[in-house]
Amino acid sequence: MADRTLIAGGQVFDGTGDEAVAADVLIDGNRIAAVGRAIPAAQRAGAAVLDASGLTVIPGLVDGHAHLGFGSTVEHLAGRHASEEEKALLVAHSGRVLLDCGFTSAYSGGNRLPRVEVAARDAFAQGWLPGPRLRAASWEGSAGQVQPGVYDFPGTGGRASDPASVARFVAEMADAGVDIIKLTLSGESAVIAGTSRVIQFTDEEVAAAAAAAADRGLWVTAHAHSADAIKMAVRHGIRAVYHCSFADEEALDLLTAARDRVFVAPTPGIIYAHLIDPAFPPADVGEMRDALDSVRKVAPELKARGVRLVPGGDYGFAFNPVGRNARDLQLFVDWFGFTPAEALRSATGYGGELMGLPGELGLIRAGCLADLVLVDGDPLADISILQDQGRLTAIMKDGRFHKLAAERRSPSRALAGR
Numbered sequence: 001m002a003d004r005t006l007i008a009g010g011q012v013f014d015g016t017g018d019e020a021v022a023a024d025v026l027i028d029g030n031r032i033a034a035v036g037r038a039i040p041a042a043q044r045a046g047a048a049v050l051d052a053s054g055l056t057v058i059p060g061l062v063d064g065h066a067h068l069g070f071g072s073t074v075e076h077l078a079g080r081h082a083s084e085e086e087k088a089l090l091v092a093h094s095g096r097v098l099l100d101c102g103f104t105s106a107y108s109g110g111n112r113l114p115r116v117e118v119a120a121r122d123a124f125a126q127g128w129l130p131g132p133r134l135r136a137a138s139w140e141g142s143a144g145q146v147q148p149g150v151y152d153f154p155g156t157g158g159r160a161s162d163p164a165s166v167a168r169f170v171a172e173m174a175d176a177g178v179d180i181i182k183l184t185l186s187g188e189s190a191v192i193a194g195t196s197r198v199i200q201f202t203d204e205e206v207a208a209a210a211a212a213a214a215d216r217g218l219w220v221t222a223h224a225h226s227a228d229a230i231k232m233a234v235r236h237g238i239r240a241v242y243h244c245s246f247a248d249e250e251a252l253d254l255l256t257a258a259r260d261r262v263f264v265a266p267t268p269g270i271i272y273a274h275l276i277d278p279a280f281p282p283a284d285v286g287e288m289r290d291a292l293d294s295v296r297k298v299a300p301e302l303k304a305r306g307v308r309l310v311p312g313g314d315y316g317f318a319f320n321p322v323g324r325n326a327r328d329l330q331l332f333v334d335w336f337g338f339t340p341a342e343a344l345r346s347a348t349g350y351g352g353e354l355m356g357l358p359g360e361l362g363l364i365r366a367g368c369l370a371d372l373v374l375v376d377g378d379p380l381a382d383i384s385i386l387q388d389q390g391r392l393t394a395i396m397k398d399g400r401f402h403k404l405a406a407e408r409r410s411p412s413r414a415l416a417g418r
């Protein structure tokens, strides 16, 4: 008999943004078999029963801008000079920490060790290492760099346009097995002062990247603070646009027109970490304060226009470690005016679409993949409780429990429907 579990008596948030309703959820193998108040006894018979009374059942969370390779988590801060081997282990470690936080999927924002990321993706999928479903990304390419992964943001002014080398980069990353090509279309003032609004690629370089990626069946993600970088991303059909801090009216219009194919990760977590988090000395780096003021206007406007915003806050730095990821949902509420249900939909239903599994991931519906989190309490009343690992009573990925609190384990496999 297939391995079946009935999650009974919880409040179910289905990932669409609708309020939670009382319902049972039947899992069969790695899929959700049925959802409802009255699953027929014949269908439930023989399933193991998990008492979910007092719990809210939500789809597994999706981080839309994840970095498993930055090296720091809430459990371990990476040393400054970790060896390549240690960095590889930290990718695996970060995946496990992320899964412990209820994130059953991660859409990567780049990794300096793309082959490690690909190996981690496959290991997580095969189930011999704990970690989320992963869409693996290239290192963060900017054109004209001296060497891979060095964020020198040279701009486009003092160098020749070089579409051939950009296309070659895409081909190399495709050969390495990534799913996503990451392009740093504007710089990053938090790394090199004054570069956030400086374009790093020529138009023909982005065109070459987009064509090469399409040729190999890869998605493209853009790091884009400036309005011009956002416009460049949308015009070249780039699928995910990060930050969007300084979008102007024209950039907002372009994103709106592309809303059926584009995702935006406004990435508030890193801003919070830089400017506000009391756990670390506030560092008013670069244009971070300007970015905060601007993105607090841009993100609500994009939401009002129906653009899909997804959480993901550049977690992985020592001052912004992996494990704090659910804080982005709170910032969606506190800074961007989302209701908790809207923030959760961004992290679940929209997340499933971002992962390339629309209608199959990020939803609690018959036929969907069985990625679930059982939350002690009501995150739709208080989204902050998702940041408390102790409130995550159970975490299921692909039909298997990664975590199940001892008090919810039944002593015997009670028969459902009695």
Ligand SMILES: [Zn+2]
Pocket (backbone or CB within 6 Å): 065, 067, 109, 314
């Ligand atoms: Zn990033």
